[in-house]
Amino acid sequence: MNSFALFFVVLFYLALLFLVAHLAEKRRSKRWINNPYIYALSLAVYCTAWTYYGSIGVAATSGLNYLPIYIGPIMIIPAWIYINTRIVRISRVNKISSLADFISLRYGNSRSLSAIITIVCLLAIVPYIGLQIKAISETFHLVTETPMSKDILTDNATFVVVLIALFSSYYGTRYVDASEKRLGIISAIALESFLKLFFIIILGFFVIYFAFDGFSDIYEKASKFEDFKEKNTFNGIEGAMNWMVLCMISATAICILPRQFHTAIVENRQEKHIRTAIWFFPLYLLIFTVFIFPIAWGGRLIFDGQKVNPEFYSILIPQHFDNTLITVLVFLGGLSSCISMIIISAITLSIMLSNNLIIPYGLLGKLKSESEEQNTRSITNIRKFSIFALIIMAFAFYKYFILKTSLDSVGLISFVVIAQLAPAFFGALFWRRGSYKGAVTGLIAGLVICYFGLIIPQYYFSYNQEFKGVIRDMYDAFGFFTIPYLGRIPQIFFWSMLVNTSLFTIVSVSSKGNYRERNFAELYVDIDKYIQNHENAFIWRGTAYISDIQNILERFLGKSKTEQALRIFNLKYSIDSKTETADSRFIKFSENLLAGRIGTASAKILIEGVTKEDKISLKEVLNILEESQENISLNKKLTEQSEELQKLSDDLRTANESLIIKDRQKDDFLDSVAHELRTPITAIRSAGEILADDDEIPFDIKQEFLNNIVTESDRLSEIINDILYLDKLQHGEISLHIQENNIIETYKKALNPLLHLIQQKNIHLSEVNLLNQFIFEYDEARMIQLFQNIWGNALKFTEEQGTIQTKLFEKDQKLIITIFNTGKHIPEEDLEMIFDKFYQSKNQNILKPTGSGLGLAISKKIVQAHGGSIKAENSGLGVTFTISIPGKIKKENTHEVEHH
Amino acid sequence: MKKIIIADDEHKILMSLEYSFKKNGYDVYIARDGMEVLDFLKTMVPDVILLDIMMPNLDGYSTLDLIKQDEKLKDTKVIFLSAKNNPRDIEKGLEMGADAYVTKPYSIKKLMQQIEEMF
Numbered sequence A: 001m002n003s004f005a006l007f008f009v010v011l012f013y014l015a016l017l018f019l020v021a022h023l024a025e026k027r028r029s030k031r032w033i034n035n036p037y038i039y040a041l042s043l044a045v046y047c048t049a050w051t052y053y054g055s056i057g058v059a060a061t062s063g064l065n066y067l068p069i070y071i072g073p074i075m076i077i078p079a080w081i082y083i084n085t086r087i088v089r090i091s092r093v094n095k096i097s098s099l100a101d102f103i104s105l106r107y108g109n110s111r112s113l114s115a116i117i118t119i120v121c122l123l124a125i126v127p128y129i130g131l132q133i134k135a136i137s138e139t140f141h142l143v144t145e146t147p148m149s150k151d152i153l154t155d156n157a158t159f160v161v162v163l164i165a166l167f168s169s170y171y172g173t174r175y176v177d178a179s180e181k182r183l184g185i186i187s188a189i190a191l192e193s194f195l196k197l198f199f200i201i202i203l204g205f206f207v208i209y210f211a212f213d214g215f216s217d218i219y220e221k222a223s224k225f226e227d228f229k230e231k232n233t234f235n236g237i238e239g240a241m242n243w244m245v246l247c248m249i250s251a252t253a254i255c256i257l258p259r260q261f262h263t264a265i266v267e268n269r270q271e272k273h274i275r276t277a278i279w280f281f282p283l284y285l286l287i288f289t290v291f292i293f294p295i296a297w298g299g300r301l302i303f304d305g306q307k308v309n310p311e312f313y314s315i316l317i318p319q320h321f322d323n324t325l326i327t328v329l330v331f332l333g334g335l336s337s338c339i340s341m342i343i344i345s346a347i348t349l350s351i352m353l354s355n356n357l358i359i360p361y362g363l364l365g366k367l368k369s370e371s372e373e374q375n376t377r378s379i380t381n382i383r384k385f386s387i388f389a390l391i392i393m394a395f396a397f398y399k400y401f402i403l404k405t406s407l408d409s410v411g412l413i414s415f416v417v418i419a420q421l422a423p424a425f426f427g428a429l430f431w432r433r434g435s436y437k438g439a440v441t442g443l444i445a446g447l448v449i450c451y452f453g454l455i456i457p458q459y460y461f462s463y464n465q466e467f468k469g470v471i472r473d474m475y476d477a478f479g480f481f482t483i484p485y486l487g488r489i490p491q492i493f494f495w496s497m498l499v500n501t502s503l504f505t506i507v508s509v510s511s512k513g514n515y516r517e518r519n520f521a522e523l524y525v526d527i528d529k530y531i532q533n534h535e536n537a538f539i540w541r542g543t544a545y546i547s548d549i550q551n552i553l554e555r556f557l558g559k560s561k562t563e564q565a566l567r568i569f570n571l572k573y574s575i576d577s578k579t580e581t582a583d584s585r586f587i588k589f590s591e592n593l594l595a596g597r598i599g600t601a602s603a604k605i606l607i608e609g610v611t612k613e614d615k616i617s618l619k620e621v622l623n624i625l626e627e628s629q630e631n632i633s634l635n636k637k638l639t640e641q642s643e644e645l646q647k648l649s650d651d652l653r654t655a656n657e658s659l660i661i662k663d664r665q666k667d668d669f670l671d672s673v674a675h676e677l678r679t680p681i682t683a684i685r686s687a688g689e690i691l692a693d694d695d696e697i698p699f700d701i702k703q704e705f706l707n708n709i710v711t712e713s714d715r716l717s718e719i720i721n722d723i724l725y726l727d728k729l730q731h732g733e734i735s736l737h738i739q740e741n742n743i744i745e746t747y748k749k750a751l752n753p754l755l756h757l758i759q760q761k762n763i764h765l766s767e768v769n770l771l772n773q774f775i776f777e778y779d780e781a782r783m784i785q786l787f788q789n790i791w792g793n794a795l796k797f798t799e800e801q802g803t804i805q806t807k808l809f810e811k812d813q814k815l816i817i818t819i820f821n822t823g824k825h826i827p828e829e830d831l832e833m834i835f836d837k838f839y840q841s842k843n844q845n846i847l848k849p850t851g852s853g854l855g856l857a858i859s860k861k862i863v864q865a866h867g868g869s870i871k872a873e874n875s876g877l878g879v880t881f882t883i884s885i886p887g888k889i890k891k892e893n894t895h896e897v898e899h900h
Numbered sequence B: 001m002k003k004i005i006i007a008d009d010e011h012k013i014l015m016s017l018e019y020s021f022k023k024n025g026y027d028v029y030i031a032r033d034g035m036e037v038l039d040f041l042k043t044m045v046p047d048v049i050l051l052d053i054m055m056p057n058l059d060g061y062s063t064l065d066l067i068k069q070d071e072k073l074k075d076t077k078v079i080f081l082s083a084k085n086n087p088r089d090i091e092k093g094l095e096m097g098a099d100a101y102v103t104k105p106y107s108i109k110k111l112m113q114q115i116e117e118m119f
Helices: A003-026 A036-046 A049-066 A068-094 A099-106 A111-144 A156-171 A183-211 A215-222 A236-256 A258-266 A272-302 A310-320 A324-368 A372-400 A407-419 A422-430 A436-464 A470-481 A488-510 A515-525 A546-557 A559-572 A584-598 A600-610 A618-693 A699-730 A743-760 A780-797 A855-865 A894-899 B011-023 B034-043 B060-069 B087-095 B108-117
Strands: A739-742 A764-769 A775-778 A803-811 A814-822 A869-875 A878-885 B003-007 B027-031 B048-051 B077-082 B100-103
Touching: A003 A111, A003 A156, A003 A183, A003 A324, A036 A183, A036 A258, A036 A272, A036 A324, A049 A068, A049 A111, A049 A236, A049 A272, A049 A310, A049 A324, A068 A099, A068 A236, A068 A258, A068 A272, A068 A422, A068 A515, A068 A584, A099 A111, A099 A258, A099 A324, A099 A422, A099 A515, A099 A600, A111 A156, A111 A258, A111 A310, A111 A324, A111 A372, A111 A407, A111 A436, A111 A600, A156 A183, A156 A324, A156 A372, A183 A215, A183 A272, A183 A310, A183 A324, A215 A272, A236 A258, A236 A407, A236 A422, A236 A488, A258 A324, A272 A310, A310 A324, A324 A372, A324 A546, A324 A584, A324 A600, A372 A546, A372 A584, A407 A436, A407 A488, A422 A436, A422 A488, A422 A515, A436 A488, A515 A618, A546 A559, A546 A584, A546 A600, A559 A584, A584 A600, A618 A699, A618 B011, A618 B108, A699 A855, A699 B011, A739 A743, A739 A780, A743 A764, A743 A775, A743 A780, A743 A803, A775 A780, A780 A803, A780 A814, A780 A855, A780 A878, A855 A869, B003 B011, B003 B034, B011 B027, B011 B108, B027 B034, B034 B048, B034 B060, B048 B060, B060 B077, B077 B087, B077 B108, B087 B100, B100 B108
Parallel strands: A764 A803, B003 B027, B003 B048, B048 B077, B077 B100
Antiparallel strands: A739 A775, A803 A814, A814 A878, A869 A878
C-alpha cells in the first residue's frame, strides 16, 4: 500500500479520535459516555501492541506462554470489587491523581518516596512506550512494504509519533487538577479498545474461514508440526512453574501499572462501575486469547519455512492473501493498542513527573509567589511538555536501544520493574505497620536486582553484544542463586520480590514509623470508617492561620474558588466564618485542594511553609486515633440515641396531640354539662321567683310551679348521676357482674316499669323471639338499663299509636337484639353521632331530651363493656337499633327455660 | 298593650315566662320552635321577641336571620334567651343583630325591666 495513502488513513483515524474526545468532553453527562462499559473498555488499555503482535509471536514460537499475560489478570480482577473499591475511595478522599501519590501518601506523604516511585515508573514505562512506537513504525513499513528510513526526519513513522504526542499533550492536560476525570480521552480510549477487539475478531475469522477451512482444519494441519505438542502443554512441573510466575507478574501488573492505575482508579467516576468491569474486562481478555491461537498457528502454517517475524503474522497473513482492507484494519487495531497505551502512560507519567518530581524539587518556590493564572499555566505547560518529551524520549529510546529486541521481553521487563512497587502498594491497603523505611529499602533492593538481572543483560547485550571482565565475574558469583528450571524473567521476579517483600516487612517491623505514616496507615486500612469525615481522621497539631493558608490556596485555585471552598468547609463542619486559626481538618482540607494540582507531597510542603506544626509522638497519635475511633463509635451510638429520641419525641407529639383533642373534648363536654344543667335550673329559678314575688298567684298555678320545681330538681339529679355513671363506665370503675342469665327474664324485668308510660302514649308494643335457648352471659342490671335506655329513646320519638318492636335472635354465636320504633328518620350523617354525649341537645333539629341526654352514650358504653356493638339504622317507617352481644352461649335444656 | 312572642322548647320555662308577662300587661304569644314564631309573624308585628337558641326545626339564629330580612319588623326588639353563656356565643348573637342577649338562668324581674327600658 502506498505510504501516503496509509499516512492519510492514520491521519483520518486520529481525527476520528479527536472528534470522539471532543464530543465526549462537551456532553459529559450523556449516557453513552457516562456508563460502566466505557470504564470497562478503557481498562483494555492493558492490551497493547504486545497483545496484538507480541503474543502471537509468543504463541507461535513458545506456545502456551502467551496465556499468563491474560490469565493472571483474569484471576485477580474479581478481587477488584474489594481492592479497587477501597483504592478508589482512598484516592477520592485524598484527591490522589497518580500511583506515586497513592503509595507515597500512605508512607507519610513523603516527597522522596514519591520521587523514587516516579523514577521507577519512568524507567519501566518509557522503554515500554518505545516498544509501542517500534510496533507502529515497523508495521507501518510492513503495510506500505517500504524499507525503514535511516533518516528520522524523512521517516513517515516519525510523523505519526509526533501526531500522537500532540494529541495526548493537548487532551491530557485539559484540567490543571490532575484528579479531574478526563472524559474525552477515556471515551476515545474506550472506542479504540472496542475497535482493536473488533479488528482482531475480523482477522481471526479471516484466518479461520478464509485462509483455512475452519478451526479444526488449522488444528489438524498444525498438529503435524513436530513441536506442536510441546508448545501446547505446560512441559511438566518446570514449565508450569514458569507459567505460574508469569501469571503472578501479570496479575501484579494489571493492578499497579501506572496506566492501569490511571484508568481503573483516577478515572473511575462511580464505584459501581467496578462491578461491571470485573466481568466485562475478563471477558474481553478471553475473547482476545481465543483468537490469538488460530492466528499464530495459521501464520506458522502459511509461512512455514519462510523467514518472517512471527510477531507480525497478523499483518503478514492478510497481506499474503492480498487483502488490503483487512491488512489496514489490523494495522489500525495495532495502532489503536499502541496509541491508547502511549497516551494514557504519557499522561499519568507526566502527572507524576510534574507533581512528584519537577514541582516539589524545583518549582515550588516559584509557584508560591506567582498568581493563580500564572501557576495554572505553568503547571499545564509542564505537563504538556512532559507528555511530549516522554513520547519523544521513548521514540529515541526505541531508535537507539531496542531496535532488535522482541516486543514480548521488553513488556515483561517493564512488568517486573513495576512489580517492585507491589509490596508497598498492597501493604498500604492491608498492613498498618508498613513503614516508609521498609518500603524504600525493599523497593531499592528489588530495583537493584532487576537492574542487574534484567536491564543490563537486555540492553547491554542489544547495544554492545558482549560483556566481559569485572561484570562477568560478578554475574558468575551470583550464578549460585540461579534456579535452574525458571526462565530469566521469572527468576529475577522471584528473587527481587522475595528480597523486596522481606526487607519491607523486616525493616517495617524493626523500626518505628513516623506518626504521619501511622496516621495515613489508619486512614488507608480503615477507609470505610473514615469515608464520610476523612478530615477528622487527619492528625495535626500546631499553629496555623486561615488567612495564611487561604493566601496559598488563592495562588493555585484563584480567589473565587478558594472562597467557595472555604464556605463549603465551614458549612460541612459548622464553623464560624470569623474563625482565625486553622485546625487539623482545615489543614487536610487545604492539602486536598492543592493535591490534585501539584501532588500530595508538594501540597504538604506548601502548607507546612505557612504553618508551625508541633511534634507529636507516635504514642500520642495512636491515642488520638483510638480516641477518634471511640468517637466514631460514640458518634454511632449518639446517632442511634438521637434516633431513639426522635422516635420518642414523635410518640410524645402524637400523645400530646391526642391529649389536646381529649382536652378539647373535655371542654366541650363540660360546656354541654353546664348547658344541660342550666335548663332545669332556669325552670326552677323562674318558678321560685314567681312563687316568692307573687302573692296573688292562683292556687292551681302555684301547684303547677311547685310541681315543676320538683320534677326539674329530679331531672337535675338524674343528669348529675348519669354524668358520674358514664364517667365511671369510661374509666372502668364499674365492674360487670357477668353471670349466666335468662334473657327473657331480663327483658321482662326491664319492661315492667315502662308499661305504664307505653300504655299512656297508646303505643303498640310487640316482641319476636327467635331464640333456641335463652341462657347467655351478661351483667343483668346493666342489661336492664340498656333495654330501658333504648326503649326510653324509642318512646320519646314514637308518635301516639305508633309501634315499638323488639326482636331477639342468635347469629354467629352472638345474641342480637333489635329494637324498632316508628317515627322520624335520623339524618344519615348523624347515625353514628347519636351515641355521643349530649348529641340531642347539640343538634338543634331534634327534640330536646327529656332525660339527661346521656342515655344512648351510656348504652353504647354498656354494650362495649360486654365486648359487643350497637348501631342505629333508618328502616322503613322508623328507626332500628341493633345490639349484638357475644355471650359465651351456654346450651341449656329448653324445658328448663320454659319452666322458668 | 305590647305584643310579645316567647319561643322556647322547654315547656316549664315557657310557662313561667307566659305567666309573668301576662301579669305585667303583655299580649303573649307562645312558640315551641322557630317555625311557630314565623307563623305568628305572618299575621302580626310584635314589639318584642324572646328567642331561645337551641330549638328543634328552626333554631334561634336562623329565626333571627329571617326576622332581620323583614322590613316591617324593623322596630321589633329581639332578645336571645339562652343557656349558652360563653362569650363567643354572646358575641355571635349580638353581632347577628339581637338587641340583647340574656343568659339562663335569669331573673324574670330584671328581664322585664330590661325590656321596659328598651322603649
